[in-house]
Amino acid sequence: MPTIWLVLVLIALSVAGFFLGRNRALVSANGNPKDLHSLPSYYGHNVALSALVPALGILAVWLLLQPMLIDTRVSQMIPQDAVPEGTTLGLVMSDVRRVAEGLDIAVAQGAMTPEQARNVRTEFSDVRGRLGEVGVALGADVRPEVMRAAQTYRSMSNTGTTLMTIVVALVAIGGFAWSYGRTHKDFRARNVVEQGIMALLIIAASLAILTTIGIVLSMLFETRNFFTLHPWTDFFFGGTWAPNFRGDSELSILPLLWGTFYVSLIALLVAVPLGLFAAIYLSEYASSATRSFAKPLLEILAGIPTIVYGLFALLTVGPALVRFFGRGEDGILGVEWMTGATSVLTAGLVMGIMLIPFVSSLSDDIINAVPQAMRDGSLGLGATKSETVRQVVIPAALPGIVGAVLLAASRAIGETMIVVMGAGAIAKFSGNPLEAMTTITTRIVSQLTGDTDFASPETLVAFALGLTLFVLTLGLNVLALYIVRKYREQYD
Amino acid sequence: MTDLSQTPASGETPMPQKRGQSLLEPSDRTKRRNAAETRFKAYGIGAIAIGLLMLLVLVTTIFSKGLGAFQQSFVTLQVELLESKLDKNGNRDIDDIKKVTTFGYAPIIRGAIEAKVTELGIDTPLKAKDMAGILSKDAAATLREYVVTNPGQIGETVEFRFLAQSRVDGYLKGRVSRDSIGNDKNISAGQLDLVDALVAAGVVEKTFNLAFILGSDASDARPEAAGMGVSMLGSLFMMLVVLALALPIGVAASIYLEEFAPQNWLTDIIEVNISNLAAVPSIVFGILGLAVFINYMHLPSSAPLVGGLVLTLMTLPTIIISTRASLKAVPPSIRDAALGVGASKMQSVFHHVLPLAAPGILTGTIIGLAQALGETAPLLLIGMVGFIASNAPDSIASGLLSPNSAMPAQIYEWAKRADPAFYERAWGGIIILLVFLITMNTLAVILRRRFERRW
Numbered sequence: 001m002p003t004i005w006l007v008l009v010l011i012a013l014s015v016a017g018f019f020l021g022r023n024r025a026l027v028s029a030n031g032n033p034k035d036l037h038s039l040p041s042y043y044g045h046n047v048a049l050s051a052l053v054p055a056l057g058i059l060a061v062w063l064l065l066q067p068m069l070i071d072t073r074v075s076q077m078i079p080q081d082a083v084p085e086g087t088t089l090g091l092v093m094s095d096v097r098r099v100a101e102g103l104d105i106a107v108a109q110g111a112m113t114p115e116q117a118r119n120v121r122t123e124f125s126d127v128r129g130r131l132g133e134v135g136v137a138l139g140a141d142v143r144p145e146v147m148r149a150a151q152t153y154r155s156m157s158n159t160g161t162t163l164m165t166i167v168v169a170l171v172a173i174g175g176f177a178w179s180y181g182r183t184h185k186d187f188r189a190r191n192v193v194e195q196g197i198m199a200l201l202i203i204a205a206s207l208a209i210l211t212t213i214g215i216v217l218s219m220l221f222e223t224r225n226f227f228t229l230h231p232w233t234d235f236f237f238g239g240t241w242a243p244n245f246r247g248d249s250e251l252s253i254l255p256l257l258w259g260t261f262y263v264s265l266i267a268l269l270v271a272v273p274l275g276l277f278a279a280i281y282l283s284e285y286a287s288s289a290t291r292s293f294a295k296p297l298l299e300i301l302a303g304i305p306t307i308v309y310g311l312f313a314l315l316t317v318g319p320a321l322v323r324f325f326g327r328g329e330d331g332i333l334g335v336e337w338m339t340g341a342t343s344v345l346t347a348g349l350v351m352g353i354m355l356i357p358f359v360s361s362l363s364d365d366i367i368n369a370v371p372q373a374m375r376d377g378s379l380g381l382g383a384t385k386s387e388t389v390r391q392v393v394i395p396a397a398l399p400g401i402v403g404a405v406l407l408a409a410s411r412a413i414g415e416t417m418i419v420v421m422g423a424g425a426i427a428k429f430s431g432n433p434l435e436a437m438t439t440i441t442t443r444i445v446s447q448l449t450g451d452t453d454f455a456s457p458e459t460l461v462a463f464a465l466g467l468t469l470f471v472l473t474l475g476l477n478v479l480a481l482y483i484v485r486k487y488r489e490q491y492d
Numbered sequence: 493m494t495d496l497s498q499t500p501a502s503g504e505t506p507m508p509q510k511r512g513q514s515l516l517e518p519s520d521r522t523k524r525r526n527a528a529e530t531r532f533k534a535y536g537i538g539a540i541a542i543g544l545l546m547l548l549v550l551v552t553t554i555f556s557k558g559l560g561a562f563q564q565s566f567v568t569l570q571v572e573l574l575e576s577k578l579d580k581n582g583n584r585d586i587d588d589i590k591k592v593t594t595f596g597y598a599p600i601i602r603g604a605i606e607a608k609v610t611e612l613g614i615d616t617p618l619k620a621k622d623m624a625g626i627l628s629k630d631a632a633a634t635l636r637e638y639v640v641t642n643p644g645q646i647g648e649t650v651e652f653r654f655l656a657q658s659r660v661d662g663y664l665k666g667r668v669s670r671d672s673i674g675n676d677k678n679i680s681a682g683q684l685d686l687v688d689a690l691v692a693a694g695v696v697e698k699t700f701n702l703a704f705i706l707g708s709d710a711s712d713a714r715p716e717a718a719g720m721g722v723s724m725l726g727s728l729f730m731m732l733v734v735l736a737l738a739l740p741i742g743v744a745a746s747i748y749l750e751e752f753a754p755q756n757w758l759t760d761i762i763e764v765n766i767s768n769l770a771a772v773p774s775i776v777f778g779i780l781g782l783a784v785f786i787n788y789m790h791l792p793s794s795a796p797l798v799g800g801l802v803l804t805l806m807t808l809p810t811i812i813i814s815t816r817a818s819l820k821a822v823p824p825s826i827r828d829a830a831l832g833v834g835a836s837k838m839q840s841v842f843h844h845v846l847p848l849a850a851p852g853i854l855t856g857t858i859i860g861l862a863q864a865l866g867e868t869a870p871l872l873l874i875g876m877v878g879f880i881a882s883n884a885p886d887s888i889a890s891g892l893l894s895p896n897s898a899m900p901a902q903i904y905e906w907a908k909r910a911d912p913a914f915y916e917r918a919w920g921g922i923i924i925l926l927v928f929l930i931t932m933n934t935l936a937v938i939l940r941r942r943f944e945r946r947w
Contacts, residue, residue, distance in 0.1 A: 211808070297547060441869070
């Protein structure tokens, strides 16, 4: 990994720059720091930052842009008629990348010399077989134009990497030399360094926006690819989910949405009453000793990783439900309603347990925000405590509670591990909570784990599902915030 | 004073107290209201009780099912390392010795267990091959590794502790019974009889199993040899990446937003963005990681570096939110005093505000790391499951870049496998994971208690 070495060299350079710069400033002031404009360390920081930051920035941008540029250049090499019927250029390009990667691995393992990798022709040798030997499995025989494109791809990325190393090193040395040259006792080092740090702070803050853009763009692009391969009408309005890796799949989101909502509904039916009553008791009735004991304990439930809940659903709750509702004569109820441990009820119950502290601590905060004077007024009129809670406190806190429930719903829809392990894998419309059903998150996991082929709609559908999930949860969050803001009572 | 002027005798409005009834005696309506009050209170207590009960059930399940993984059944045997089998030429040439595969070691193990059974005088109808069947498939590999590292021992008799196979282990732990093995081709009732006899003789015993904590994952056929060690290293490397990226970036972003940012639309967008990112499902970050880091930037899949990057993006909002809270808690008088004695704005923040907020930032970071440590879903998408993490990385670069698993991904992997012996491993893995999480959270609480300042 030459990039890591490059980064290490840059860091070493900047550390050296710190000491050299500080020294030079002190020397220019004849060793008397009082004659300097800034504190000596600012001169050192100036040199260190000038050497390191621009070079690292260029390195990062280069690493991001190089694959894109090479992709466009190489894809121009592939003639329009070389793209087989039913696929797109993007799919041929993923073949090209795979072959190029295979050649790299073959060279690294010594199965080919670099010379051979540059010149090997599919017309004369079995490239697929030779790459298969080094562990790169190719779906079909390599076509000549793909092979040539792959070789260009390799040579371009090799040149690109070399060029990048040179440019980054030059920028680092240039920054070092320039700032070192400027170092003098009258140089206003502190102002320059503070401006630089300010720029870094702004970049760090905008990274959050970059992440969001990255999420949206990455999913949008692949979703667009998916819709070129698969009709969008089937995705949104079809009725069946039946992926078939030999092609001709039916990929409709509706059965998955149904499963997702069903599981979330059961989870909320468990979590909302329990969480709400727990919050009411803790904030209105409990002594401070009970509160300080029960609240942290309940919140432990929220801190447990979801994989634990998943295992709990799969190995404990599921079999326990089967003992109740299944096994025919041997079961506790003597009925045969449930066959496997995975079901909507299993996942919903466990997810509900997970969400109890989520609902209770959010509602607790909201109930505590209702002013004491309103309670006192109600109690003074002769209402009992429970009447006060039901008729005064809850109506006052209602917008916040609705917001909390919506946030819990968004959490339930996006939850992955519990449904992956507890809900099952069968996509269908059914009202029976004892049947296994599947959810959006489960399908994303199953379509994207293992060998992913970014050329097939069966893989790409996961991005469309992910985008739907993102929009759904984001919408719920925005709605929750909106309700809280719009209907919040101002008591002060 | 409408109350007084109203005639109480109108009879229309229901009176709480009937005429002539003592105030000390509760009326029906009072009784009803008091009963409703009691019920309401009982609902609250019931809800909390159910929540706590669930916690109790969860914890007892984890410990009752998982503690078994920390113990393993071993078979102690005296093995004669026959020269005729292991080193036919007799010249102790290491290359010749390495040529003997694990198949070549099987007869030696068979001989050893047969000798033991004869020595103890146990009467069993089993053939030597079936007797050796109570040992793990790992036994031959263990033996071979020993011989290859100590070729001088060939010809001697050495005492070994072999892993017992998972069914025998399950039998000793009560997971496998004679009724449950009816259709099991891995074990027979005769072998269990032999195990009973060997247990009585002290040859087979259950002891603490360090290999579960430090060892590597094993293939489907050898649940008894699987351990968490290598995936723990994978998690460690991911946490290093998260710490190295999320802490500086998160602190820098919070400092800008809290101390320097002007009130304008751009700042607003960033703030709304961060709070929304905190609520994005973790699996979406996995999709981002797959699309950007693996498919676009061609970083190696299954590498802890990629996992760390994804988890960094996921924990950043958590760290930013808690850092901003602790920066906000530092009173403005500190900043004013620093500015008053001539510090620049930047100096007042970095020299005075930041050190005072450090304990809070550290607490938030530890909690964010704990959250990242237990996260599974994004790791599934970047390929940290589905293979056997068998070799510990030998350097930092390979630790970051070579495929590895992570603790929660390893647990998921075990839970998916068909053999129930792996379930015990999965619960045991959860105990290890929880120990880490509890330690980190306790550390955060202690830090907060110890360094928290009230202004």
